[in-house]
Amino acid sequence: MSSPDAPRILVNGTECSSVDVTDRGFALGDGLFETIAIRAGAPRFWQAHAERLLDGCRRLAIPAPSIDALAHELECVRAGASSGAARITVTRGPGPRGYAPPPEPVPTRVVGFYPAATAPAHKPRFSLRWCETRLALQPALAGLKHLNRLEQVLARAEWNDPTIDEGIMLATDGRVVECVMSNLFLVVDRTLVTPALDECGVSGVMRRQVREIAMRSGIDTEVRRVEPAEVERASAVFLTNALRGIVLVECIGDLQYSRHEPVVEHLMDRLETLDG
């Protein structure tokens, strides 16, 4: 009997915990994924996750899965649980040896549900570090949540101090891009600033929500190149990701940030009231 905290997983709609070794997801990282919060018994910002997944399939020329089928499979693995995390993985499916995509790929979809108990305890403000591992500039893959994640693996392996919650990653040219598991926002002179992701980084679903809220609230927002020095002189820094929403940064190394920043408080309040 499996533990109540064990993930529940469907592979191509069937209860299963394995994929073929010839799957191009395993052989080449040839696929995409989404991490989705389950809240009040529903996937949060489902439409935005579905849109990003479809956009990724289009850019990688992977035949798109049925979003209705994915939603149905997510309901099955959720099995009535009201909160937790889901992961949907879509790969180009099995194939012969070699890089050439099969002429008629049969994509693999994996839908997994991870009960809330496995999520890390909520912490109101995060302690950050600067990572040494840098992100390569690759416009062909920028923005995608694809399965080629060795840069994040190496960056996350840089620390095991449990008091450090996240690491900021620079690109190879020194600009600030994002954190290992989150997108990054700054408040600079009451303007919301987030790094452009047209050359590297993951275009997060929660980042998009926050930008939309800021726009509707009349908060000036800039999406552009950000240098490390600008992060250090920002009046506030916060992170976004699908599971945690907005998380304020308490410190980056020795540098402390204020506990209260009106722009961030407004965004957090508005995000809480959003249906997703």
Place this chain on the structure above:
Amino acid sequence: MSSPDAPRILVNGTECSSVDVTDRGFALGDGLFETIAIRAGAPRFWQAHAERLLDGCRRLAIPAPSIDALAHELECVRAGASSGAARITVTRGPGPRGYAPPPEPVPTRVVGFYPAATAPAHKPRFSLRWCETRLALQPALAGLKHLNRLEQVLARAEWNDPTIDEGIMLATDGRVVECVMSNLFLVVDRTLVTPALDECGVSGVMRRQVREIAMRSGIDTEVRRVEPAEVERASAVFLTNALRGIVLVECIGDLQYSRHEPVVEHLMDRLETLDG
């Protein structure tokens, strides 16, 4: 009953054709692989493949598999066949959701044998194209044959003209790096030139053999930055990979190369006589 051309595969030493969906190879591309020629009943350049795999494990901090165990498993899947291709995949193994490597990873090893019949027909000289997909500059991963291969997937998907055998890939800064499935060498003024791979590219086992032969033969060799114009004015261009050894380039697009080049002929003759 399986076809005689079907691959034979061991996962962690057991006959099996699947891996857990929580395997970090599938979830994150967190692993490495080797493609090895089987010739006269033995893996060719086994020692060099083993060394590259161990070097990759060290750089990614994946506990190294036993090379003796891999050799034994390769013998099992080969099952007496005298020729074909083998693929060995080593991943960081299963893990919980998230990028953080498990504190005590249990790596997964997959050893597969692909009978010769599945290999493409031998063609004495290759027709090349220039790929539009570029390689990102990422020193932390350069040289490794890791599982993050979306750049190669996108590049190989650029053509389906069966008369084109390979594509040359540039880095994002415009330098020449390698081909999608092979390393690249030029002969320029009787000097052997191959692109440096310290910022991107796969450090091929056959490339290493060719460099060693050239050194022993007193052929001047340069490993350095190469621009596209230099490829076009080279007296000969050839490719190397584990399965095909050295393959002369007949043309890149409309540009034709000579059929005979003494430096290349010497290297091909010497490579043939090497035990591997």
